[in-house]
Amino acid sequence: MNDIARTMQASASGMAAQAARLRLSSENIANADTPGYHRKLVSFEEVIAGDTRAVATGPVRLDRTEVQRIHDPNHPLAGDDGYREASNVNMMIEIADAREANRSYEANLKMFEQARQMAGSLIDLLRR
Numbered sequence: 001m002n003d004i005a006r007t008m009q010a011s012a013s014g015m016a017a018q019a020a021r022l023r024l025s026s027e028n029i030a031n032a033d034t035p036g037y038h039r040k041l042v043s044f045e046e047v048i049a050g051d052t053r054a055v056a057t058g059p060v061r062l063d064r065t066e067v068q069r070i071h072d073p074n075h076p077l078a079g080d081d082g083y084r085e086a087s088n089v090n091m092m093i094e095i096a097d098a099r100e101a102n103r104s105y106e107a108n109l110k111m112f113e114q115a116r117q118m119a120g121s122l123i124d125l126l127r128r
Contacts, residue, residue: 013054
């Protein structure tokens with residue numbers, strides 16, 4: 001039963017990490033048109049507690065890629081040189097990250113469900 005509990009713990013930590021990744025990707029997509037917005041990134045860290053391994057999110061950091069400068073002299077936010085700042089969010093990357101996070105979340109959920117079913121079956125066998 002201990003192995004099943006460790007599996008469920010690892011799956012739950014994976015789901016939490018992917019949920020955080022999906023949340024940040026959603027924030028980035030929502031702010032893609034915000035002038036000067038820097039894309040938010042999160043990294044994953046391995047956590048070892050005793051004999052249990054899990055994953056946790058590291059600190060949220062900003063992407064250091066330059067923000068895009070757009071020449072649009074008629075825009076109200078344009079400077080004297082006619083350029084304005086956009087964000088450094090690439091929608092294709094964000095959509096791909098969101099899909100990958102969603103699929104990873106689903107894989108962790110299936111592993112959690114499988115471990116839960118195995119634990120239930122084991123309990124049923126022990127009752128007999």
